[in-house]
Amino acid sequence: MSKAAVANRIELLSLEEALDINRQATRDYYREYINPGLTKVLALINFDKQFVRAQDVSVWDAEGKEYLDFLGGYGALNLGHNPPSVLEAIRRVMERPNLLQASLNPLAAALARNLALLAPGDLQRVFFCNSGAEAVEGALKLARAYNHERPKMLYCNNSFHGKTFGALSVTGRDKYKASFTPLLPGCEGIPFGDLAELEEHLSSSDVAAFIVEPLQGEGGVKVPPKGYLRGVRELCDRYGTLLIVDEIQTGFGRTGHLFASEHDQVTPDIMCLAKSLGGGVFPLGAYIARPKIWDAVYGGMDKYALHTSTFGGNTLAMAAGLATLQAIIKQDLPSQAARQGAYLLEQLKALNDKSSLIKEIRGQGLLVGIEFNQPTSGIWEKLSSGKINSLTNEYFGSLVAGELLNKYQIITAYTLNNPNVIRLEPPLTVSREAIDKVVDAFREILEHSYAQVMIGSIGSALWSKLKN
């Protein structure tokens, strides 16, 4: 009997029933139907809480407990959770056709125009898609076609551009790549922030494009030396290589400018966008390119359909994008990010002076990373024959994140490429009061030793397990 036939006989879960599923049943379904490994990891550190309401920087669990979200959807929540103006915009267009490829969508036209007005320099042609990785795929294809005779693509070690095949090929983390080789041929990694190394690679004039984040987010919140992006721009111009800047995480005010490329007054050839563009409510990605480049590849009636996406430019996503840009500009969120980010950094750096647990605190605007030191050998190290050291080396960041969540009701996470760095990336609407709460929690945690943090974090996870 087919699955559909079975489904007709058994009861499918309705939305109402799904809304009522408790924590244990959610775990069970995840284990059975989605990802058993993920289910185990989240349960182990008591990260699989059930949140039932969210507004701005706060989320609430089923017991009504409030948590501060300093993870901010990995940069997708610059406007906070459920921004009213974005929800209203989506309601406003509910009755329009969401998908009608046989026509042009006025909302897509308007959003593309607005993006072009806000983006640096002469960036103008917009391609809409549904995620960051898809925006990167589109940018790589455009660059490959434009510089077709050049076989290479350069990216930075430790970078993160997404996990689809092309995006993964230019992502600088072996852990995510090893199972999937061979990836795209001709992709080479170079150190981030190193102009001399970049020039050495570009000078052979066989590189179609260099893709780079203005500031590495998942790489551990790495800010490059001042003027790096400007130098990159000059070298790419000198050697005829296209510059793709990935602003998927840094865009829309996060670092204190609307786009992080503006810190160096750089206009990329292609800029990738996603995450906060959809207001944290709707999946929405895009790239925006210089017309000369886009037109050479897709211009004209014979080439206009070489790269498309069924849901790209749908009405609901476009309404979300239009409302998001309005809100970011109207509330001047880039300035707010610059101001609150400087305050957060200053407060955390003051803690750093007193704690041996912290290696470095760095960031730009409201994208801040705290890197932890490797533990020095001590009694715990001896008793565990090295196990504690290797655990804390890799996972101390997640233990601190566990402590922040379970004891202080603050949501954070480690950066994907560097688990020893906790990233703080709250909505740009965050208040001083919320920042102070987070700094106070860090102050308490940092008064402890490695072993105390470990015991505290694992202990509260176990306690919560016993309670449930």
Ligand SMILES: Cc1ncc(COP(=O)(O)O)c(C=O)c1O
């Ligand atoms: C800089 C950067 N590029 C690309 C991506 C991939 O975006 P998505 O997860 O929407 O595919 C991310 C996601 O974290 C990112 O931070």
